[in-house]
Amino acid sequence: MNQSEYIKLLKLVRTSIEEYKNWGEDELVLDNSMLSKKAKQEPIKEEKIAVKATESKITKQENIQMKTTEKKEPTVKQTKQTKNAEQKLEDLKKQIAECKKCNLGKYRLNAVCGSGDPYANIMFVGEGPGFQEDHEGKPFIGRAGDLLTKIIEAMGYKRETVYIANIVKCHPMKNPENPELKGNDRPPTPEEMQTCQPYLDEQIKIISPKVIITLGASSTRALLKTDDVISNLRGKFSQYMGIPLMPTYHPAALLRNPKLKRDVWHDMQKVMVLVNKKG
Ligand code: SF4
Structure with missing residues (x-):
């Protein structure tokens, strides 16, 4: 590798670290594709999330049939519970919309309940609303949100049959005075997460x-009360x-x-096995 290639590589690593930090990741897992000439010249393309079961080396038990899970008609008991749960979530949403318990509440455009x-x-459970979520008041939209939808669908669910929330409900910004600025996202602080x-x-x-x-x-560490890195924590039930x-x-x-x-697909397969076991 000559000097100019070396400098290019360092710039790539630096940019990637900055992007990861903005999303609350403090590990940079490098792979060869990031270092290849092609990757230096072209943005990484999104791959389809579906991974063949045979490729993913899952056990026979985990190799469960993927089929679209149609939303079941609620039973009488569920209808009562749903009404109750809907009402409670609606009340909570109103409470969150008024909340100013931490500084994030002063600058957000919209509280994003879930x-x-x-x-x-x-x-x-994700980290917190970003630019688009703050503008539209919905969690996980944009490219990351689309990918989450694909993961959910690959698991056999629909987005509206799971629940999606964040650990903080208001947009953490590097420069809170300017919510119209793109690239202004930052991870929430431990204090903000604890408050919310x-x-x-x-x-x-x-x-x-x-x-x-x-x-x-961010959300993993906050809920599990650990400082460990996500690559050590992922894939294991707590x-x-x-x-x-x-x-x-x-x-x-x-x-x-x-x-x-x-790795995510392996983790989701473990989840699906557990959900199926629980009936
Ligand atoms: S982030 Fe949470 S605690 Fe802070 S103002 Fe928003 S809703 Fe309230």
Whole structure:
């Protein structure tokens, strides 16, 4: 490698670290594709999330049939619970919309409470709203959101049959005075997460999912109270509020390093086995 190639490589690593930091990731998992000549010249293309079961070396038990899970008609009991849960989530949404418990509340355009099925089996927990989410008041939209939707669909669900929330409900910005500035996202601080966490706890209590999936380092560390890196934490079940919790990579990390999709797929297969076992 000559000097100019070396400088190019260092610039690439620096840019990637900056992007990862903006998404709360503090590990940079390098792979050969990032270092190849092609990757230096072209942006990384999104791959289809689907990975053949034979390629992913999953066990026979884990190799379960992927089929679209149609939303079941609620039973009388579920209808009552749903109404109850819907009402409770609606009340919580109003409370969050008024909240100014931390500085994030002063500058946000919209509080982003969460979205999905009030009696979902699976609840995804991300880090916090970004630019687009802040503008539209919905969680996980844009490229990372589209990828999360593909993951959910590959698991046999629809986006509206799971629940998606974040650990903080307002947009953490590097420059809070300018919410119209793109590239202004930053991860929430531990204090901001701690202040906002009771809202997430309340959502978990209302929805009572069978499994929680944390996306990325910030939400995983906050819920598991650890400083460990996401690459060590992912793929292993823990518990939060008595519910199994599976940490995995944030979809934004997959956009930067598509090779991580395979790890996420392994993690999601473990989740699906557990959800199926729980009936
Ligand atoms: S981030 Fe959470 S605690 Fe802070 S103002 Fe928004 S809703 Fe309130």
